[in-house]
Amino acid sequence: MAVSVPTSLAEAVSLLSGAPDSVVLAGGTDLMVEANSGHRQIASVIAIDRVPELRTWGVDVVRRNLWIGSGVPYSTVMQPGIASLVPALAQASRTVGSPQIRHVGTIGGNLGTCSPAGDTLPVLAALDARVHLASVSGERSVGFDEFMVGVKRTSRRPDELITGVTIPILNGWQGYSKVGVRNAMVIATASSCLAVDTDGRSVRIGLGSVGPVIIRCGEAEQWISGRVDWSELSVSNADVDEFGLRCGAAARPIDDHRSTAAYRRRAVEVLAARQLRRAFPNG
Amino acid sequence: MAEFYGLRVNGTNREVVDAQLGESLLFVLRERLGLLGTKGACEQGECGSCSVLLDGELVCACLVLAAAQSGREIITIEGVSPSGVSTDVQQAFVEAGAVQCGFCTPGLVMAAHSLLERVPNPTDTEIREELSGNICRCTGYGRLIQAVADVARVRLSNGVSRD
């Protein structure tokens, strides 16, 4: 194995295009598990954790966007700076692994792995985040829904580096909830991010661990956005329950070693209804 | 392929020779540098036994690619008290009965130091959350949490910061 440690984005990108069979190493919390268990033979590694451009975040006030570099670790996302702008992403980050994992694990790594259980992914989906990619032939960005194409499958080309995400900053309640066997260090059995855009009068929801990709419940979103009383910011109990059921119906869960399809569907029904009630406390 | 690179461990420059480049920092510390204080158990980041500080941050050494860490400051359990005298955290663990089989202890001592460095007066919830990456199968955690709370109290009443 060969190891390179680039210290600029340009260097990282050119190393990767020179050797597209290299693996990109960010925090290592997914990759090293595979390497330690011998499941993955790695010929060459490009360690990107010293590329300063990837470790920054900032606000574009004009576009009302938050930029988060792919190398920003969860421990930074949880801090008030980002948490005050996209609280759901901070909540999701706080549920990842343990402090040790959150110090080094990155958003870019969560996207690179793209497991349906990745905790930041329902948030990126619900908020219509864009994923930015760079290679020697240029930069491009894709909506999250075009980035994640299957279980651990993305539309990233092997010569492309994920440079970061842009996330629209919304006015309105947002939150992330996760069901697992315990509070700490747990992979989601089912998860949900609900976000309200009071200016656009819409409710969005992204479900994790209940399908091959993150599920956006388009039909349920449209229906509930038309049922909310936007001047009172209220919604009836009956509509809250119905919204839960419609989101559950949109899920495509399976039975596996972590849970059953039936349990997962019920879990997202409860999470969706609960989050909607939190978003609109008045009946 | 035998390889050669340098690491800075506990304030000293160390040379790693005859290594495979895919080795974890945990493996290199124990098997190549003879620092046996850092424990290996799950080797998948779940148990925290191998916790060390990398540029001041608590990480699982098993998930760190050693060959990519040249130029970084690595502190292991051997480095928290170079003089060999127990730190206040280590002493509090003994007094609270927070050490039983001892296998998780080095990692938990690292985690406790790291927490108290950043949060001098942690709440019970903060202690539990910050230690949640370290698994202990003997104590049931009560005494561990007690030990950390004791250190915080004593440090605050003495007005002592660690350096």
Ligand SMILES: Cc1cc2nc3c(=O)[nH]c(=O)nc-3n(C[C@H](O)[C@H](O)[C@H](O)COP(=O)(O)OP(=O)(O)OC[C@H]3O[C@@H](n4cnc5c(N)ncnc54)[C@H](O)[C@@H]3O)c2cc1C
């Ligand atoms: C004990 C433990 C607990 C965990 N708990 C959770 C959890 O609760 N929730 C959760 O979502 N995840 C969890 N994970 C998984 C992991 O921590 C996350 O997926 C994390 O975000 C991975 O980030 P990383 O920087 O460590 O990625 P790495 O391991 O460095 O990389 C992961 C993948 O992404 C690719 N990659 C990384 N960065 C880039 C980039 N910039 N461009 C292109 N490709 C890139 C890598 O090549 C690799 O394929 C856990 C892992 C462990 C070991």
